[in-house]
Amino acid sequence: MIRNLQRTTLRDQCLNALRSAITSGQLPTGHHLVETELAEAFGVSRGTLREAMRRLEQEGLLVAGSRGQLSVRHIEESEIHDIYRVRAALEALAARTLCEQPDRDERIATLASHVRRMHEVQEDLIEQIETDLNFHRALCELSGNQALLTTWLTLEGPIRISIMHAGLEHALHNMAADRHDLIVNTLAQGDATRIEQVLMEHMEEAARRLMTALEQRAEG
Amino acid sequence: MIRNLQRTTLRDQCLNALRSAITSGQLPTGHHLVETELAEAFGVSRGTLREAMRRLEQEGLLVAGSRGQLSVRHIEESEIHDIYRVRAALEALAARTLCEQPDRDERIATLASHVRRMHEVQEDLIEQIETDLNFHRALCELSGNQALLTTWLTLEGPIRISIMHAGLEHALHNMAADRHDLIVNTLAQGDATRIEQVLMEHMEEAARRLMTALEQRAEG
DNA sequence: AATGATGTACTTGTTGACAGTTTACAATGG
DNA sequence: CCATTGTAAACTGTCAACAAGTACATCATT
Numbered sequence: 001m002i003r004n005l006q007r008t009t010l011r012d013q014c015l016n017a018l019r020s021a022i023t024s025g026q027l028p029t030g031h032h033l034v035e036t037e038l039a040e041a042f043g044v045s046r047g048t049l050r051e052a053m054r055r056l057e058q059e060g061l062l063v064a065g066s067r068g069q070l071s072v073r074h075i076e077e078s079e080i081h082d083i084y085r086v087r088a089a090l091e092a093l094a095a096r097t098l099c100e101q102p103d104r105d106e107r108i109a110t111l112a113s114h115v116r117r118m119h120e121v122q123e124d125l126i127e128q129i130e131t132d133l134n135f136h137r138a139l140c141e142l143s144g145n146q147a148l149l150t151t152w153l154t155l156e157g158p159i160r161i162s163i164m165h166a167g168l169e170h171a172l173h174n175m176a177a178d179r180h181d182l183i184v185n186t187l188a189q190g191d192a193t194r195i196e197q198v199l200m201e202h203m204e205e206a207a208r209r210l211m212t213a214l215e216q217r218a219e220g
Numbered sequence: 221m222i223r224n225l226q227r228t229t230l231r232d233q234c235l236n237a238l239r240s241a242i243t244s245g246q247l248p249t250g251h252h253l254v255e256t257e258l259a260e261a262f263g264v265s266r267g268t269l270r271e272a273m274r275r276l277e278q279e280g281l282l283v284a285g286s287r288g289q290l291s292v293r294h295i296e297e298s299e300i301h302d303i304y305r306v307r308a309a310l311e312a313l314a315a316r317t318l319c320e321q322p323d324r325d326e327r328i329a330t331l332a333s334h335v336r337r338m339h340e341v342q343e344d345l346i347e348q349i350e351t352d353l354n355f356h357r358a359l360c361e362l363s364g365n366q367a368l369l370t371t372w373l374t375l376e377g378p379i380r381i382s383i384m385h386a387g388l389e390h391a392l393h394n395m396a397a398d399r400h401d402l403i404v405n406t407l408a409q410g411d412a413t414r415i416e417q418v419l420m421e422h423m424e425e426a427a428r429r430l431m432t433a434l435e436q437r438a439e440g
Numbered sequence: 441a442a443t444g445a446t447g448t449a450c451t452t453g454t455t456g457a458c459a460g461t462t463t464a465c466a467a468t469g470g
Numbered sequence: 471c472c473a474t475t476g477t478a479a480a481c482t483g484t485c486a487a488c489a490a491g492t493a494c495a496t497c498a499t500t
Contacts, residue, residue: 009288009483035452045485046452047267051274058278060370067492068229068452082367085313093309147302147378150280154374158367229453255482265455266482287462288482 010044014052017042022061022072023160024126032071033062060157073161077211080162083155084207090152091136091203092196095183097143099190107142112184114138118177125168133159135180162210170213230264234272237262242281242292243380244346252291253282280377293381297431300382303375304427310372311356311423312416314363315403319410327362332404334358338397345388352395353379382430390433 018038021027039049053070056062062070075083098107114135121127133156140152163171179202186198238258241247259269273290276282282290295303318327334355341347353376360372383391399422406418 011483034450036450047454047486048484050452051271054271054274055278058275079367082365085317085365086310086367086371089309089313090306093305097305145302145305147299147306147375151306151371151374154371155367231453254480256480267456268454270482 010048011051014042014044014049015055018052018056019059019061019157022056023157023164025164027072029072029074029161029165032065032069034069056157060154061161073158075158075161075165077214079158080166080210080214081207083158083162084203084210087152087155087159088200088203090148090155091139092199094140094143094145094148094152095187095195095199096192097145097148098139099187099192099195101144104190105188108184108187110142111135111138111187115177115180115184118180122177125172128172129163129168132180166210166213167217170209173209230268231271234262234264234269235275238272238276239279239281239377242276243377243384245384247292249292249294249381249385252285252289254289276377280374281381293378295378295381295385297434299378300386300430300434301427303378303382304423304430307372307375307379308420308423310368310375311359312419314360314365314368314372315407315415315419316412317363317365317368318359319407319412319415321364324410325408328404328407330362331355331358331407335397335400335404338395338400342397345392348392348395349383349388352400355400386430386433387437390429393429 018027027033033053035046035049035053038053039046042049053062057064057070061073063073064070098104101107114131118128118131118135121131137149137152137156140149143149183195183198183202186195238247247253253273255266255269255273258273259266262269273282277284277290281293283293284290318324321327334351338348338351338355341351357369357372357376360369363369403415403418403422406415
């Protein structure tokens with residue numbers, strides 16, 4: 001088979017480049033993005049870049065000012081709490097749904113492999129964040145509920161900004177692999193009520209930690 | 221005050237026009253939208269229209285085919301069930317959160333006024349759908365959790381398509397005002413667990429009804 | 441020095457055109 | 471009659487330029 005040529009549009013390339021520039025913190029929170037500058041920087045036309053930017057706007061990574069100027073979204077402390085409550089509700093549903101699947105054991109095994117991966121990357125900060133998000137995204141994916149996954153994905157942008165904003169070091173405490181072992185083990189037991197409880201607590205503590213990290217930053 | 225002039229961009233006008241054309245069923249499910257045709261029909265340039273279409277894509281009203289052609293999203297029976305489960309989880313969270321608010325009684329009163337409005341429009345099919353969606357959107361809004369509302373909004377498009385697809389007549393059974401009275405009354409009692417239960421059942425029955433309506437359509 | 445007017449630069453909204461690809465169809469040859 | 475090739479039409483991807491609005495600096499006036 002020769003046909004492995006991947007044709008990707010300029011728009012999508014801009015989209016990915018911009019997204020990672022934002023979620024990696026290269027473009028700081030609140031920074032105003034100028035179409036002409038960026039278009040020239042990427043070497044594409046404004047129209048092409050605009051489509052990418054509008055998409056990021058709806059992903060919650062950019063916000064539009066009064067006159068249409070897009071800037072990198074800034075997330076307040078109180079919002080973090082809200083976001084994580086929604087996230088908890090979604091992932092609790094995911095866990096519950098996953099347990100109802102006939103091939104539930106296989107799916108849990110896949111999740112377990114994600115946790116193993118988390119154990120392996122304990123040196124690299126960024127990889128830790130990624131594997132953690134991969135785990136939670138996989139939880140939604142393995143629920144088999146497509147709408148659930150898409151819904152969760154709309155939160156991923158804001159979640160990443162929260163993590164970035166609070167500082168990677170602080171976010172890491174949430175991602176101890178052990179705590180994810182607990183989730184997987186509870187899933188394996190199949191007690192839906194208990195799983196929801198575990199996930200809710202997991203998220204609540206994560207949110208709390210991010211928020212206190214933010215407070216310390218504000219003071220220091 | 222003279223400055224009540226609302227300047228709205230062509231893009232947003234296209235966006236709204238297209239959105240209502242889709243959710244009203246004027247543009248049938250699966251229909252392929254051609255940029256050049258639509259742009260001419262609206263009297264705007266392709267670039268302007270494209271931005272509106274890309275947004276609708278992410279709202280879940282349009283889907284992109286292999287070569288970038290956008291067409292009106294078609295929702296399968298199984299998806300309806302999935303969508304309504306997510307919706308139930310979100311609204312259950314909304315109800316729970318609303319109960320925690322100090323001025324909870326006022327908020328519930330606002331919800332009650334929405335239900336009254338539902339009683340008033342029992343003649344007009346379309347208005348019934350709208351007031352129903354308004355009620356549920358208000359529930360999320362009144363929870364005070366902004367992220368929750370935005371998340372719910374990402375489901376609104378698919379929900380509307382489901383309703384449209386199953387046929388307005390069938391969807392209406394879900395929207396008997398009485399059933400919403402039950403929700404408000406339960407909210408007023410303040411028992412979080414019971415509210416969640418009521419909402420879950422509300423959604424499950426709604427989904428079931430839409431699905432059987434679809435089956436009948438397929439046979440007929 | 442404070443205030444108001446004017447013009448200039450910057451940024452987004454919008455457009456029309458060009459280029460590359462896919463699809464449909466007709467023409468040609470076996 | 472079928473297969474193949476060539477050709478035209480239909481769309482989307484991409485771009486460069488124009489238009490309009492806002493913010494800022496400069497300058498004149500009192």
